[in-house]
Amino acid sequence: MAAERLALLQRSWSLVADQYHRTFSPLFFPWIQDTLSVLTANSPPPGVIAVPCCGPGQELALVAAAFPQHRVVGLDLAEGMVRLAQQLVEGQGLGDRVEVRVGDASQLDSLAPLAAVLSVFGLQQMPQPAEVLANWTGCLAPGGVLAVCYWPAAVEESGPWQRLFQLTAGKPQADWKGEIPSAALRQGAQLVLDCRPAHEMAWPSVEAFWEGMTRGGPWHSRRLLYGDQHMEELRRQFMQAYPDLAAPLRHSPHGRLICLRRHAASL
Ligand SMILES: C[S@@+](CC[C@H](N)C(=O)[O-])C[C@H]1O[C@@H](n2cnc3c(N)ncnc32)[C@H](O)[C@@H]1O
Secondary structure, eight states: OHHHHHHHHHHHHHHHHHHHHHHHHHHHHHHHHHHHHHHHHTOOOSSEEEEETOTTOHHHHHHHHHOTTSEEEEEESOHHHHHHHHHHHHHTTOTTTEEEEESOOSOOGGGOSEEEEEEESOGGGSSSHHHHHHHHHHTEEEEEEEEEEEOOSOOOSSSHHHHHHHHHOOOOOTTSSTTTTHHHHTTTEEEEEEEOOBOOEEESOHHHHHHHHHHSSTTHHHHHHHOHHHHHHHHHHHHTTOSOTTSOEEEOOBOEEEEEEEOSSOO
8 A cells, every 4th residue: 555655656746747846846935945944043963964855856956055065865756856856956066966866765764874854845745754754863863953844734724725635635644643743752852843834825826726736736646546537526626615717816824844953962
């Protein structure tokens, strides 16, 4: 089951990579900035900074610029995303210090000990997010810093994203709430920050939101899994709340941003 989900995500994110980069990279930029600011403010030790789930690589260039003495390794499951990230890295002349790899980033043991982990909007994709966060924390060097932003189960009280969640939600994952970040803290780390940054996302129309989410974003994997007919029915239900498809849409979802520091000496 986990292998099937991984294969589905790999295929979906590869297929949508170009459209995702055009549509979502600018929309998600403010959360990337938030996460990077937190990492910068907490001065990780020298070494390697891992960027799991780097997607098309927007954050790789920013991390490399903020930490000119560090090596940066981006990882993503989807070849299509890694292709874009590599283009970005090479285009900015960062190839000697920034590496991008295709692969499952749920365990970072092969990169340990890490100076830092920075990840934006990847953790919620993992089947066992609390365990993954614990693994990433356990791979930090003493004094290493983790800054991770992800979409929690509820991103807004009302709004189009919440409506999509409600129409498609399965059972919440058992470890989703209680074990984040406690499982990670048990790796020998202290919590530096746990907050919920919100930013406005503006869509030219309701239709653009639907198309972006289901053809170029997180709901595309559902389209692959269940097919266009299922998505048409979902679209019909979704649009009941939005009779004017051409109307511009604004909403302010919140992510969850967690920053941890590994204890300097093992306890
Ligand atoms: C919503 S995108 C975020 C991309 C980028 N960080 C951003 O903020 O724009 C989620 C990314 O996580 C990647 N991903 C999902 N599961 C993964 C896994 N197990 N290992 C590595 N990458 C994964 C997907 O391929 C996709 O590129």
